[in-house]
Amino acid sequence: MEGRTDELVATIYAALLGETSWQSFLDELNGASPGALSTLFFHDMRANAGAMAYVSGSEGREKALGDYESYYSNLNPWMRKVAVTPIGRGIIGEAIVSRDEFNRSEYYNDYIRRNGLETGLGLTLHRDNACYFLLSTLTDDKDVDRNLARADTLTQIAPHLKRAFRYYRSGEFHAAALDLGEGVGDASGLGLIVVNDDLRVVRASAAGQQVLAAGEPVGLDVMGRIRFQDRDLQTSLQAMFNHGRSGQTTEVTYAPQPGMRFIRFGGSRVLQFFAGPMVAILIGDARGNLKPTLLEVAASHGLSLAETRVFSGIVGGQSITEIARSAGVKRETIRSQLKSIFTKTGTTSQKDIIRLAAGISR
Template sequence: MINSAEKLTELAYAAMLGESPWQHFLDQLALEVPNGKAIVVVHDNAAARWHIPLASGVDPRTLKRRGAYACANPFIAQTTTLYNGIGVGIVDEALIPLEQLRKTEFYNDFLEPHEMPSRVSLTIEQEQDELFILALLSDSMQQQDKLRAAGLLTQLSPHLSRALRYYRRSSTKRLMGTHTQQFLDALGTAVLLVGEHSRIEIASGHAEHLMATGDMWRITSRGQLQFLDDKLEASLKAMLSRWYTGAGTLNFPLAEYQVCLVRMIKDSISCYFEGPTVAVLLEEVGKAPQRLDLSGFGAVFQLSAAEGRALAGIIDGKSTQQIAEDSSRSVETIRSQLKSLYRKTNCHSREDLLKRILALR
């Protein structure tokens, strides 16, 4: 064993806390089996689709071809019947006899040609129709290698499950920063953050008032948002799919409100653990939009005067060069201010900042 279970556990927690990339954890895990490969997978049984956000040792071209084999994967049907198998490392022949596996399209056209005929897997969690799986694959694993790897995955299971729960609990905090309620109040509009399965994660004060008095939606006993407008409801559900590839922003003019849906930007591993998040923004029709209170917003995020001026320039649609000329500063100085502004507001780009802070008004 190259890495002990304790060492891999430390790497998992370091990745969870942002101190080390998840890729490093996966790379080290792959070393535990000869010619090892490691993948994290989310499989949607209802839609017969699977997604691999992160992999180690697998050719990216192979990952691009994976979708064609989602329906042909014989392991999934067996995994869904093993309710006691969640959290336990399982060798491939425990799910399907090797003689039977070697006759399948999945084995002959996908696993064998890409040096992955042997497999040990861990189902971290199952939520509704989705399975969250970590798998080790190789063309050189002996039976003792498989059993040892299965035991290792079982040891790692509670820590990976904890990472999944951590991501889900802290997703809105990481998306909006540490001043979420102040942020939403500063926008001066009704804002809801909706997570996977339409669960409401956080709401501004105005949005909470609308939920209690409005008639455009209903809130289920499980805290799920359901729009009464069929087109709007279908669009929200589509944007909350892990496989959504449409526009990042959709607008819907209703009788009393203008509704804007914004799919929040996430890295692939965050999306794997916590699922997608959509911001629902509502403005009253006929009411002049309230301009962002820059002084109040600056106080919330502890922006310097220079960063506040850079923010004002972005809101007015000015380029970095124009902001520099207006403030009699160099372009490099403005770029430095913008980097600091993005860091403090937990954004990654000008577009990201406009989507989150201005709510696309």
């Protein structure tokens, strides 16, 4: 890993620009340590559990990855002390837990050592409340000096990875999704409020803004975060942001109060790891007369956020060229997403998509 900082930084920005993938970045990082296992993963301190978004060096270790998520993440002694490790600084395992203590742990004896590894180094990239997002390399190399040099490389690339988090969590990155949600809310007259995983409002329809101003059934607390008066609604909303949920499919949850639904936007691994989940709150009238929206039609067929944008554009009479232009992507990308929509909805043409949306609306 030593001496490859410039190449790694270049790959980070290439991934941000879509010229390569984040998997390629992780493969390049892992390639500098033969036999290593590198991951981009998160650990939720509240649930004391974690999961991996990207993995490199997993050949022959597929079962080990499943074992980690289902059992050993709860026993990882490094994660128990992650809250006291600085964000943005590479650190070796021995600086968190002494070698003697680590060697006595079940995590080392039954997981690390059994998979041909000895120690690790890592980097905390981002913290979202009690959830930590990290970059980690497990290695069979116990040489402290070499691992310190590798950790120093992580420190040098950390500012660029943190910039990636800032971009993916910015309004600019989410603009297309937010415009879609706002358009659906305004067209239907529903109170629609889009919330990020910090429970902050990132977009609201006109009716949604009126609901927030009235504070009933939902408003903002003194910190500017969404707060329902009903505790069950608050609990249901917070559950939608669980990072362990299957995140690549748009998901509808019927809230425990008539006339209200929560929609968690689905997306790729990039969205789930870097951008974090977003949830749309749909509020109907007091009688629960909440008509299905395009978002719910899309969710009922498991469309991703990008596919939902295409679906909405087709129903709204836009051409593939117009959808591509507004989304800032190539026409071929929209065509590929449209093919996926056909498969998921059982349709074969754009006219079928419009009929599908109209039929469900009736």
